[in-house]
Amino acid sequence: MSFPSPRAGSGKRLDFNHHGVWAIYRFEIARALRTLVQTLVTPAITTSLYFVVFGAAIGSRLDSLGGVGYGAFIVPGLMMLAIFSESMSNASFGIFFPKFTGTIYEVLSAPISYVEIVIAYVGAAATKSIVLGLTILATASLFVPVHILHPGWMIAFLLVNAVTFSLFGFILGLWATGWEQLQLIPMLVVTPLTFLGGAFYSISMLPPAWQTVSLFNPIVYLISGFRWSFYGTADVRVGLSLAFTLGFFAACLGVVALIFKTGYRLKN
């Protein structure tokens, strides 16, 4: 048009599409509620099984670790294990599935920014995994005495890790071009690193050489920090844990920003 439209610039007035964010968030939560058994009941049963096996059968034969009974010791590790895998699978599936079925067209054609899309998908995934983490905590406290020394830090670690792994999952979901790729990193990288990252043991129980190797595993720092918020004992200094937690968060945020700058795997 050769003359300015009176309404030109009104795009700037709508600064945040909260209806849009809420629509995606609710859609994602509804997806979880449809599969409530799979989302919450299954992990609760799995946790109970861990306690039967590790807590009662094996744990009773183990010494306490830093004054904490083995059953209680593994609670933060179990929570982190669930937070990592649920955040990743929820967020990656959330964005991969519309890409796979083609319904992503609607999100791409909507007046919603990339930042808002991330807030909605990652927010929903993090919400779900936090609820799951707390469910595990509640289930665990039926079996073992769990006390939380630094509840504020516990919540903070829980939140940041849930959001970080949701962001990571979102990246995986964008990157994946097939179902196999979607599972690849969680199964082959994150789960082994978590099992080797002190979810079920203190790395001080390992031979010295393996202790050194473990320090190259970033998951060690995440779990150790979270466990410190429960019992005040840690494998590594809590400051280091915090630095790793925030560093990983910043890295994921950076990659997401980069992806959106280029429209990678979303637009061509």
Added chain:
Amino acid sequence: MNPDIAPVIRIRGLTKRYASGAVALKPVDLDIAKGEIFALLGPNGAGKSTLINIICGIVTPSSGSVTADGHDIQREYRAARAKIGLVPQELTTDSFETVWATVNFSRGLFGKPANPDYVARLLRDLSLSDKRNARIMSLSGGMKRRVMIAKALSHEPEILFLDEPTAGVDVELRRDMWNLVRSLRERGVTVILTTHYIEEAEEMADRVGVINKGELILVEEKRTLMKTLGKRQLVLHLASPLSAVPPELGPWRLELSAGGHELVHTVDGDRSIDVAALLERMSSLSIGIRDLQTHQSSLEEIFVSLVSRHA
């Protein structure tokens, strides 16, 4: 198109080259007026969907600009996209959601507050009321198509894109779709549709654009197009074949065809001929006529000849 009214869609120098190097759009310029029904015709792979997907924000253009109701689709994407509804070509819907949930989802996604009355009315208009609590996967293909239209209209757009709206659709739905488009036009909604059912463009469109190999080769009022490019022919089936057009019939510019069994006159533009005089003359020459036909070319024939000329 009235040049005094600002176009609702304004496209300038729009191109698209995919990463593979394939050129999907050569520079395209196009204005679409508010409230008109514009049909974009073209063979498969001509660039129809690419053009639509760029305007709707799904594909990033390589160069050029588009404004929707005065808003640049990239710099002011929120304002631009809020005006636009899209019904894509493929039937892509969620499966487990209910009809009601998915239409309300679309409305929220486009930044509109909930309005159950409007959504209920929309579902009624699309004969979806009794399916509102049905899961989408339980619906037939035609019903899913209706759901996609409801989603596209959920945020009360002023511009609606219908990408191949009636591909693989039954007669009833096609008729409903045509009625819907007309009622949208009455409300001032601009409708841009792509189709390769030319009959559809002929039936509904105010203007027609023909796109071929990424190039917009023609934009014309449908009526003008039919008039200027459409051929009218008068065919006279002869009782017995002729070997040549008799010189006495010279003024009528006739051609002999079908092995001498037919005399054909092609009408040039609006100029008509005196058929009565021709018949009289033939009668005086004792040329017997078995039958007489007139034939007017459809938009389809026009389209085919245009595309093959530019091939």
